[in-house]
Amino acid sequence: MSMLAPEAMLETNLFVLEPDLEIVTAALARTEACHLEDPLPEGWSPAVEWTELANQYNLLTQRLVSMLSILGLKPPRDRAQNFDLCPTRDRRDLEAQTSALEARIESWQRDRGQARQELDRIQLGESQVRLLLPLDVPVEDLRRLEYQSVALGIMPAENVARVAEALFQIPFILIPLETRKDRALVLAASSTENAAVLDRALKSAFFEPITLPPEALGRPAEAVVALKRRAQEIQEHLNELDRERRKLASELAPELIGLWRRASADEQIAAAIRRFPKHGEVSLISGWVPASDLERLRAAVEKAAGHPVAMEVLKPDPKRQNVPSLVRTPRWLQPFEELVTTFGLSSYNELDPTLIVTISFLLMYGMMFGDVGHGLLLLLVGLWLRRRLIFGTLIAAAGASGMLFGLLYGTAFGQPALHAAWLRPLEGMWTILLSAVGGGVVLLNIGFALNLVNAWRARDWPRLLLEKNGLVGIALYWTLLGGGVGVGFGVLPKRVLLFIPALCALLWMHEPLAQWIWGRPSPPMSEALVTGFFELFETATGYASNSLSFIRLGAFAVAHEGLSSLVVSYSGGRWGWLMLLLGTALVVGFEGVIVGIQALRLEYYEFFGRFFQGRGQPFVPLSLYTGGRHASVGVRA
Amino acid sequence: MSLFSYAAAQGYIRARLSRLLDRPTWDRLLLAHSSTELGRILRETPLAAAVTVDDAVRLHALRGEVAAVGRAVLRFLPRRSGQLFAWYNQRFEVENLKTVLRAVHYQLDRARASSSLIPLGPTHWRWETLVEAGSVTAVIDQIRDTPYAPPLENAMERYQKEGRLFFLEVALDLFYFQRMVRLLELQSGRDAADARRLLGRWISVQNLLWAYRYRIYGRMTPEEIINYTLHRAFAAGLETVRRVALGAPVIEEAARLGFRVPPGLSDVEALTAIEILAERERFQHAAAFIGRPLFHLAGALAFLWLLEAEVRDLAVIVEGKETGLASAEIASRLLRAA
Numbered sequence: 001m002s003m004l005a006p007e008a009m010l011e012t013n014l015f016v017l018e019p020d021l022e023i024v025t026a027a028l029a030r031t032e033a034c035h036l037e038d039p040l041p042e043g044w045s046p047a048v049e050w051t052e053l054a055n056q057y058n059l060l061t062q063r064l065v066s067m068l069s070i071l072g073l074k075p076p077r078d079r080a081q082n083f084d085l086c087p088t089r090d091r092r093d094l095e096a097q098t099s100a101l102e103a104r105i106e107s108w109q110r111d112r113g114q115a116r117q118e119l120d121r122i123q124l125g126e127s128q129v130r131l132l133l134p135l136d137v138p139v140e141d142l143r144r145l146e147y148q149s150v151a152l153g154i155m156p157a158e159n160v161a162r163v164a165e166a167l168f169q170i171p172f173i174l175i176p177l178e179t180r181k182d183r184a185l186v187l188a189a190s191s192t193e194n195a196a197v198l199d200r201a202l203k204s205a206f207f208e209p210i211t212l213p214p215e216a217l218g219r220p221a222e223a224v225v226a227l228k229r230r231a232q233e234i235q236e237h238l239n240e241l242d243r244e245r246r247k248l249a250s251e252l253a254p255e256l257i258g259l260w261r262r263a264s265a266d267e268q269i270a271a272a273i274r275r276f277p278k279h280g281e282v283s284l285i286s287g288w289v290p291a292s293d294l295e296r297l298r299a300a301v302e303k304a305a306g307h308p309v310a311m312e313v314l315k316p317d318p319k320r321q322n323v324p325s326l327v328r329t330p331r332w333l334q335p336f337e338e339l340v341t342t343f344g345l346s347s348y349n350e351l352d353p354t355l356i357v358t359i360s361f362l363l364m365y366g367m368m369f370g371d372v373g374h375g376l377l378l379l380l381v382g383l384w385l386r387r388r389l390i391f392g393t394l395i396a397a398a399g400a401s402g403m404l405f406g407l408l409y410g411t412a413f414g415q416p417a418l419h420a421a422w423l424r425p426l427e428g429m430w431t432i433l434l435s436a437v438g439g440g441v442v443l444l445n446i447g448f449a450l451n452l453v454n455a456w457r458a459r460d461w462p463r464l465l466l467e468k469n470g471l472v473g474i475a476l477y478w479t480l481l482g483g484g485v486g487v488g489f490g491v492l493p494k495r496v497l498l499f500i501p502a503l504c505a506l507l508w509m510h511e512p513l514a515q516w517i518w519g520r521p522s523p524p525m526s527e528a529l530v531t532g533f534f535e536l537f538e539t540a541t542g543y544a545s546n547s548l549s550f551i552r553l554g555a556f557a558v559a560h561e562g563l564s565s566l567v568v569s570y571s572g573g574r575w576g577w578l579m580l581l582l583g584t585a586l587v588v589g590f591e592g593v594i595v596g597i598q599a600l601r602l603e604y605y606e607f608f609g610r611f612f613q614g615r616g617q618p619f620v621p622l623s624l625y626t627g628g629r630h631a632s633v634g635v636r637a
Numbered sequence: 638m639s640l641f642s643y644a645a646a647q648g649y650i651r652a653r654l655s656r657l658l659d660r661p662t663w664d665r666l667l668l669a670h671s672s673t674e675l676g677r678i679l680r681e682t683p684l685a686a687a688v689t690v691d692d693a694v695r696l697h698a699l700r701g702e703v704a705a706v707g708r709a710v711l712r713f714l715p716r717r718s719g720q721l722f723a724w725y726n727q728r729f730e731v732e733n734l735k736t737v738l739r740a741v742h743y744q745l746d747r748a749r750a751s752s753s754l755i756p757l758g759p760t761h762w763r764w765e766t767l768v769e770a771g772s773v774t775a776v777i778d779q780i781r782d783t784p785y786a787p788p789l790e791n792a793m794e795r796y797q798k799e800g801r802l803f804f805l806e807v808a809l810d811l812f813y814f815q816r817m818v819r820l821l822e823l824q825s826g827r828d829a830a831d832a833r834r835l836l837g838r839w840i841s842v843q844n845l846l847w848a849y850r851y852r853i854y855g856r857m858t859p860e861e862i863i864n865y866t867l868h869r870a871f872a873a874g875l876e877t878v879r880r881v882a883l884g885a886p887v888i889e890e891a892a893r894l895g896f897r898v899p900p901g902l903s904d905v906e907a908l909t910a911i912e913i914l915a916e917r918e919r920f921q922h923a924a925a926f927i928g929r930p931l932f933h934l935a936g937a938l939a940f941l942w943l944l945e946a947e948v949r950d951l952a953v954i955v956e957g958k959e960t961g962l963a964s965a966e967i968a969s970r971l972l973r974a975a
Contacts (some may be wrong), residue, residue: 055766156788166863201860204865205864208809342709343649363651373940521681527661597644
């Protein structure tokens, strides 16, 4: 395991006989060390029967989840480790047990559903009849109106206004009578000759016509009383059913959760097996396994099968294969992972820059925000936010770095209160600006070095040797920088500068050269020369601008001290404390943010641009974890 | 705090901008002789992950990538504009849901339907299972916990009676865009102005196109057109829809939105022209916004639009190459040609 690089992966093909298939897959899942692939070699066929079984399990778990939810319970999120899993054998048993529980729960649910539906119908009927109270005519006499150009029904509440707008061409009546759960009970009417328009408008607003309940008889006032009484009876029945549910929940919970655990584990196994192609009696389990886990996986599989299992282990070919990345970040570094993963996940051949980015980010932040007092405030804010915000620890660490640089600058809350261990930015402006650029040059060169390593790991020779961040590029960078300075100060002879046109020519021609030497596809020569020229120009100016970009570290350090001392200078007098408070809040809040952005920008744009692409595919092992996809990116080491 | 959020988003976007294909690459793509050559060219770009072993370009994977980038940007945005942005990014879910409904309704081959889904990474959605649901009712049953279930349920009775998927799709679209309008109206300050200028404009165009499509292709009555379109849609709200429903010419309404449609086109051709003009305008807006400081919602939206435009143009090139169109012809259909 390396902190700087994704784990070495091996392509592993297990050839498993049908009788061992389930037990081996379960053992694989328990190791959580195999990221499955979906190959279909010629002559092999997909495991169609397992698709069917996986679907059956899917439906089974849904039924169980539904039962849990009916009883007010939640499925646990954990790993089913202690079961002897065998989906083909277990299904019948699980199905039978589920059906038995379902019968008990369904009978309760059916009763409750019917009672609820009945109550809704009666209450709806009551509210409809209530609207007819002023009419004082028997309800049965009004029923025939629904066959005229009058419609009573339910529609999405938000569509009521829309229907009114849609009926702009005809006279109409539209009365929303009641709204429940975003559905409105509506009475709509128009003259008979406009009935078709009304009907179309209502239909296109998803109107569902309803009829008055048959229990509503007599004059509306009498009907309302009768319906109310009936509603009360049903409500009492519903209360009784709710008590019954609590009893059922406490009685059935252990069995139901146990069943769910087993069924969902079996479902994961079945869903995995359906991805394995087969050839006669043999299934092919193909996937990526971290090299460090291979022996553990082999032992687990063979122990489960009870005999050796044919296993083919191949080295990955990242040029042709999409190898997943497993970066094991140590626990202490995890709060800073986001600095990198926000940009992208290291691909298999790339080094993971989390450690370097963390160090450089904190150094850059501290340099720009150096003040013991302000850093302390930021540290406290970060510690307070630590459990609430993902960036809490990062903020705290940035504050600590600010404090450290505050000691170097000798400032606390904008005042030169301490002995400066290094310098005061306002006094040593040139020193700090040059130091910032120097630091930038160091970081860029770390980026160059990492690019060389990445290119070497990817066996990408043009990138390693000829490209702008490869050896030729680095040589040009140093000839321009070091050579320029050396010749300027008379330390180096002028002929050193002759290397510049030679290196430029190599960079300019890098595409045709790569094609000539390694057969790498390249655009036609004329096009390569034109684009190469502009790329060369951009590269050369980029070296200067990228290095000078770091000058902002020093500039912000100077600005921070200047701004802070300005706040202090205005803090005298009666309201001085308020000025100090607001000014400090402004400096810590506003500048703290800006400084963070600048540091991030330098990381992402100047540093990552040298070596990091971040197009990795996360390593997601087969597992029995039931809380959703379980990606082992940044698992705790 | 919003400044901090936008600043972090800006850092991310600025870094990511370098991954957009540059002009020389577009030129090379246009000059490619086959779709295999396209794949080989793209393999050397940041889009390499979307190229298969046999050099085919997986456009759906690219769309999935746009959705993933949208989710990444979202993490930085302030709460209020973040909600709007998140909802905008959820259009990929809506697209996938429509694909599922079509697959189930028309009983399409499951493997083919699954391959048409946009890969949206780890989510609570189980698209593969949904595609295998036996009926539209079963699909809706399985997505009961999502916000899309209620609008679909509202349209179910009509769907079941008439067996037309149109009702479900229109219910889904209306729900999606109405919520977008509501979220858009909740924005304040500079974000509100940005959102109206970019998303509001997009919604207006969509609404206008819907109204005309219902009239021209669906031969619907005015009350149906009004019920199947947005009433609050900024520059093309209820008044516009009414005029369209009552027979206003396409060119006239397009002109009200600032689109100059060449005269002499049929209604169908005019609609296609508006669509392309609107997409080009969107691309130009995005390109213009991305050049400015990105401390506002417009920067994040513009970035996503540039990514979408990239995928859209790539799709045009891939399809153009497959159908044997000349490079100049393909180039004229690209957004970046404008």
